Amino acid sequence: MFQYYFLLGVRSLRRNPALTALMVLTLAVGVAASVATLTILHVMSGDPIPQKSSRLFVPLFDNAPTKGYKPGDEPNDNQLSYRDAVNLLNSKAGERRTIIYGVALSIEPARKDVGAFTAQGLALTGDFFNMVDAPFLHGQGWSPADDKAGADVIVINRKLSEQLYGDANPVGQRMTIGGFQYQIVGVLDTWTVVPRFHRIMGNDEGAFDEEDKIFIPFSNGIRHEFQHNGSTSCTDDRGPGFQAFLDSECTWLQGWVETRSAADRAELQSFMDSYAIEQRKLGRLMRAAPNKLYDVREWLDHMKVVGNDSKLSAWLAFGFLVLCLVNTIGLLLAKFSVRASEVGIRRALGASRREIFKQFLIETTVVGLVGGALGLLLAFGALALIAAQSKTLTVVAHMDWVMLLTTFAMAVGSAVLAGLLPTWRACQVTPALQLKSQ
Incomplete structure (x- = not known):
């Protein structure tokens, strides 16, 4: 019927x-x-990395001055200072750690038919690629030794690779970026993360910006004194020069920690609290505000992506x-x-x-x-x-x-x-x- x-x-x-x-x-x-x-x-x-969203965390410390602060106030920023970021990176917290800041560097192609242009990217540590399961088309990320030495190595995305080298594998070739010669060690395959959880801060389009084209070691960006391309919040009067900027309490870095399991969150929180106590003994983090820890979904909610x-x-x-x-x-x-x-x-x-x-x-x-x-x-x-x-x-x-x-x-x-x-x-x-x- x-x-x-x-x-x-x-x-x-x-x-x-x-x-x-x-x-x-x-x-x-x-x-x-x-x-x-x-x-x-x-x-x-949506969940941009469902297989790891409960194991990737953003740690935040409130390093602002106590003047005008009332217990319960939200932190003045959602990024880390250089000192806190490096201490986090050098710690044993979690299974992997990375710190990130945005860069915009000039590229001088070897090809005569392509003029110089500026490409946006990230300065970060090698653990980043494994943390976010970034897919490689050619090669791989750089080694921990390259991180330590601040080596002139670079990973580029597929779009930039095709623009400069066509369909050829460019791994091993050298390119001029920011006035320095870099060796290409890897090419990321097409990789559209939605929302772009790993770097919401510091770009015009936020969580839905286009793919980054270049990736260099964090220590390399610091060694060459590449300026930060993104938001920076300063609550103290820093002196002139790049080193004074690093020594200041300005917050401009994004930190991520990967744990072995979601159950290790409490251990990571305990490390952050212990670290804050030690820093207060040195005259820092005097607000004694709660140290914040967000997994991926919580971070997206906190940043009001939707x-x-x-x-x-x-x-x-x-x-x-x-x-x-x-x-x-x-x-x-x-x-x-x-x-x-x-x-x-x-x-x-x-x-x-x-x-x-x-x-x-x-x-x-x-x-x-x-x-x-x-x-x-x-x-x-x-x-x-x-x-x-x-x-x-x-x-x-x-x-x-x-x-x-x-x-x-x-x-x-x-x-x-x-x-x-x-x-x-x-x-x-x-x-x-x-x-x-x-």
Whole structure:
């Protein structure tokens, strides 16, 4: 019977083309608006590294002065000073550790057809690549010895490699960056992390910035005195020069620690608390504020990667979907009301209310399927328009299989929900009254 009722539903679409088109379009527009917004929210709030998100931590110490501080106040910044970052790096905390700061360095290609340009990247330690499971196309990261020596070695991303060397493997070649000769030791494969959890701070687009093109050893950036490309917060009067900047309490570095398991979090927190006590003996960290520790998901929440405006947009989109459902209910009532005589005759011939209910509900499901298909096309169009607005939106405005299935489920579910009242009303038709009116 399901197949028969389904075919009846398909045929019913042609009985009143104008009314059917209006129902389908109303449902499709509501689904498209809500799905497009939900898709962006889904991508923005996703777990960027689910296999490790409970084992990667951001440690924070409040090194600001005590003046004006009240217990319970939030730290003045979400980064580390050079002293705290280096002490963390040299400690035995966790299984792996890295510290990061942004750089923007000039590249002088050997190719004559490519002019000099500036590339954004990161100065960090070699453990970073294993910590975040970065995929390599060629070569590998640098060694701990290179970290210690501040060696002139570099990892570049695939896009930069193809720009400078085409399809050739550039590992072992040398390139001029920031006025210095660097040896390429690795090429990262295409690697789009969404959200870009490891370096939210210090760039214009935040968690949805494009891929970094260059990666150099942290100690190398310090040795060459490469300036920090990102946000810096200073609460003391530092002297002139790069060394004075390093010795200051300015916060400008991002720290990450990987533990063997999520259960080791307490041990890491204990290390941080012990470290803070030792530093207070040296006249630092005098606020005695709680030392913060965030795993990946907590860090994204703390940095408000998904802002209240994004959540509000999602609620407004669903409100629009509800409005479309109300209109669809009215259209279905109008469609089913003109078929009262048909229902009366079927009831007189022995059809039960259950069968009538099943028939009309399957018809609304057909409307939902057609509306879902159209809604999916409209959603793709809406996402394409959103992605065209900026590079940042291109990263988040794409639909995966989860959202694809959600679109159809939402369309069919909305149609069935909208059809419950009209279908119930159709089942209440009295056969005798309809037969008398014929």
